[in-house]
Amino acid sequence: MPRPRYPRLLEQFLESEAKGGLVLFLAAFLAFVLANSPGAAAYFALREIPVGLRFGGFSLEKPLLLWVNDLLMALFFLLVGLELKREILSGELKELRKAGLVLAGALGGMAFPAVLYLMVNPSLPQARGWGVPMATDIAFALGVLALVPRVPLGLKLFLTALAIVDDLGAVLVIALFYTGGLEGTYLLLAALTLGVLLLLNRVGIWYLWPYLLLGLPLWYFVLKSGLHATLAGVLLALAIPLRRGRPFQGAAMETDPEALEGELEALEEEVGEAQSPLHRLEHTLHPWVAYGVLPTFAFFNAGVALTGLEFGAVALGVALGLLLGKPLGILLLVWLALRLRLGVLPEGVDLKAILGVGFLAGIGFTMALFIAGLAFEEGLLDQAKVGILSASLLAGLLGFILVRASLDRARA
Template identity: 80%
Template sequence: MPMRRRPYPRVLQQFLESEAKGGFLLFFAALLAFFLANSPLVGAYFGLREVPVGLKVGAFALEKPLLLWVNDLLMALFFLLVGLELKREMLAGELKEPRRAGLAVAAALGGMAFPALFYLLLNPSPPESRGWGVPMATDIAFALGVLALVPRVPLGLKLFLTALAIVDDLGAVLVIALFYTGGLDGLPLALAGLTLGLAFLLNRLGVRWLWPYLLLGLPLWYFVLKSGLHATLAGVLLALAIPLRRAHPFQGATEAEEPEALEGELEALEEAVEEAQSPLHRLEHTLHPWVAYGVLPIFAFFNAGVALGGLQMGSVSLGIALGLLLGKPLGVFLLSWLALRLGLGVLPEGVGLRGLFGVGFLAGIGFTMALFIAGLAFSGEMLDQAKVGVLGASLVAGVLGFFLVRTALDRPTA
């Protein structure tokens, strides 16, 4: 039987366009925050972030500054989307194909390890050393937004950058869970595990409605918040329990028992329908516009503002800039080259090594996840230094990446 083409181009194109447009909105939100933080409205801007917001039901009460509701609750939706994208890519997307996954994973590993090492070269001791995770991150929305400005970009290059960023996001999630978590509280952690177990049980029992999983997501978020882990990790955990396949009339039957009519092209058609209607795809499709056009711009507005008056650049800013502008492209390119030499990966169609080097700079656009980790690693002046390093380096990386990718595509692939 000839190899069947997977029915993803339209879905992927919608995803890539959504991320690209969201990147531009993200940029303007960050620019507005930066302007307000350095204007006569600076007091109102920083005062808005500290407005107390609470929820009280009977004896239950939860109160946080508005900034933390954005970073802990709204960003949990972003992490939920990251988890959905990761699961889809690993089970039914680019990361399912071993050689395509090999190149993306190698590039992501290089793009995480090299920036962290470059940062630690300049900041070997605490408290500055706590920021080693900041330059590891890649902002998929910004990176795809810049790539969208390049004419005639092959779809394979967009998919490679997307897969790289998704693996990079997984690395960032693990870094947050392992290295930016405080002391753990056993009881809430156990309750979080029980809640997550119920979600996986629903999946195992074949429950394909979304609402039971989303209802479990609320107590899961609260228990993770109280456990000492960062609350946003609840989004990734919940995503792993969301079913990728919808129920169908032959669920549970053996292959021999299924009608022969499901073979061949009809089987491919059914697979396309299943994937399009699966709970994971429905939730991912629903979340994308809310996250791209709502959650991430709001996060940028509340986190990108930094007052430059009296701020002195230090090793934190320089280390982050060095990691994003030198460590990222070197790590992405060198480990991609190594994966190709060892036969562990394959170049996307129409893309050469020059294109991969340009993508390495686009991966140096850290922004959302980098600012998020910076907020976990630092406070006060060091946090401001980290923000300046992230914003400045991301801007330079975007400009360099744009010109390098455009130049590479104007020449024959190597």
């Protein structure tokens, strides 16, 4: 009997996230080594190379680092938006009771780190970094979890959904608290472009190319509006249809080998057309983001020179938020949700495993580095990076130990 398609897609997603975490780590490690080597000057100069686009009277020029952070990361945010929409409309977050533990854990995992950070850094400009320890790096977290043998699927789903909700929180934090002065004209143009995209969805356009084509001016208008350009990715994801393009009919299989090959090719094409535009785009984007966008971002952002750098209050606040705030916030609010009967633990999972997952959620990395770049200039930014890198490493190690110990004890 053939296996259901959704579990296979889920397994592929979890596996690719785990492998992507390894590539991400290697890129970050390379950046850190280069930033503290004789080639450091060349590494930092590479990030500042000016790159521009010109078309008639139109021109746009930025350092290479900002092209990576503003344009490439918009693809990451597009993928985040697609995952959020899918989970809310047809996945783990569709039913409130089923999502109760995830929502409670995510809320605790965002609030506690921010509060701990502000307790250590109550004054500006250091206080601007309160959003840094809030988010979870899903690729790294699932990568570490993949090292634990025989992890229950429910625990993987819990961590995945938790990280996705964390990303939503990070997107809202960026939109509300890390934007500059707003330009009304470009905001209006962005809103009109989004309106056209939503109209395409409403009238049943399921081809992807009109959405992607309009995504380019949407990105530019959001960039110029004062909002962070990557938010265009989330807005575009909202407009991508989740409904199927057409019903899947299938076909009777021929017995002749040549005819059978033709039937299989036609069936493959029909399966592709029957998928929703959202699923097709998510499936296409995922390897490019996991193995291209995120490692590139890590390479350009994880490099920090340790010479003369002190582990100051910003680094301490970030480290406490990720190492202490994340696991405690997740554990306490999951426990409270269980007491209030707002959800149930996944099969084969206890609160000790949830605590271990709470530490894995303390691997902030990608989104933490991203928010740190919005919150700080050089100096404080380097401190934040040290806090992120050191805390993420320790959180991954502690999370691995606790999850493995809890599962071994449960099987004993």
